[in-house]
Amino acid sequence: MRQPLDVIDAERVACGTPAGPADRAAARRELYWEILSGGSGFLLTVYIWVHVFDVGSLLFGPEGFDRLAEFLEGFYIAQPVVILVTLLFLAHAVAAARKIPARARERRRFNRLARELAGADQRWRAGEGAERPHEDSRLWVWQLRTGMLILVLGSFHVGLMIIDTFTAVWGERHGMEAATTMERVAAGLSWFYLVLLVLLAIHASVGVYRLALKWGVAAGRSRPALKRFARIFGIAFLAAGIFVLAVMAGWLPPPFAFLLGS
Amino acid sequence: MSQAAQRTLKFEIFRYNPEDPASKPHMQAFELQETPFMSLFIALNKLREEQDPTLQFDFVCRSAVCGSCGMMVNGRPALACKTLTSQLERTIRLHPLPAFRLVGDLAVDTGSWFRGMTERVQGWIEAKAPFDPDAVEERMDDEVARAIYERERCIECGCCVASCAVANTRPAFVAPAGLNRIARFMMDPRDRRKTGDWFEVFASDEGVFGCLGLMACQDVCPKELPLREVYAYLRRKSLTGILSRRAKPAT
Structure with missing residues (x-):
């Protein structure tokens, strides 16, 4: 029979931990970190939705996209937003990463516990207090995994957009242009963006769920209800994103192009 | 209550006595005939009475009030007195609660932890x-x-x-x-x-x-x-x- 790892933890004296010095400044710092990680996550979620809609101007044809881009850049809305979102993106990564267990042994323990809890409920017949299968721990692990991938893929995307917005390296002028964007996506970046969309949908919906849970938003709703909402939210984002991406990659013709007469 | 087929339960119980240097952590298998409305409390007591008197576990109230019989049942923490064997599959895996000091087998010292926590907060x-x-x-x-x-x-x-x-x-x-x-x-x-x-x-x-x-x-x-x-x-x-x-x- 396999020897359980738990014995290591069972042997450890958990009660003997000294009380940390109750430090008001440290507590205050922790609160700021918590607000930063949750708040930046929330703002980024709002942003990706806005983003799907502003890129969605492509549904009106390349001209629609160019007009919106020129408007946003002409009034200097796009540039500060790009910088702000980049900073928010990095801040969120730093603040949220503080919760990732650093040691492999801790991660093993996390995973094992999550697996055991989830598995136990399947072996448990319906009974008092035991009918709820545990999936929140698994969701959290996936939130971390998708988050780390988004940091990598998202950084590339953000880098591209910074170059696009502030230089004339690609296209004819400083700023976004439908032609370069579409060419780039059609040439193969579409798959990259598809992956990024899926990752964002998972990460953001789990994140929104957990944020509501932590701060008692919709406290009257059950956790399955919150999860259902998060799932709908994620699927809606994915559907909208894929639709826009399909137009961008040239898989679909822009459906509303006739409105601008092109 | 339909308890038609009485099953033979298979228990896999974690055994380790930290006080005994010769003791090695291992899982020990037991078999027990299921009876109607059998809780893990009844099952463990039967095992101790009939099969192995050295089996260590905690119980006081047997009605989910004292909180001493917490243990890992198939990898999930639960009160043994509140868990009926009829809720479980035939094979039942029991471990002590992690994160507490192990007293022996399934018994852990939750008291010191709770006292320390109370003093701390x-x-x-x-x-x-x-x-x-x-x-x-x-x-x-x-x-x-x-x-x-x-x-x-x-x-x-x-x-x-x-x-x-x-x-x-x-x-x-x-x-x-x-x-x-x-x-x-x-x-x-x-x-x-x-x-x-x-x-x-x-x-x-x-x-x-x-x-x-x-x-x-x-x-x-x-x-x-x-x-x-x-x-x-x-x-x-x-x-x-x-x-x-x-x-x-x-x-």
């Missing part, structure tokens, strides 16, 4: 004024009394601590039971301390901000305490707590 009433036996008792709002009672229902079995991923990896974390305790005394109007006093106790990485919100604690709690409510309450209190002053020192 100062989970007691600091009276506003010296007790006056002749005075009329202060009235309490019904809603507040109910809210306090909801926190007070905790039986200190340690199931939440055992299921908490953070408590399992960071021993300094006050764990669900500790946060619940803090909330209980924070909402008590008889307590002298203000949110400003509590702020540094609960708003730290060892307090509510260490919590990842995995909610295993609430899923396994045998008393079904509304722990999600507790964490949201503490988080929200931290927003005002940062501005709140401490209570004046007692005179």
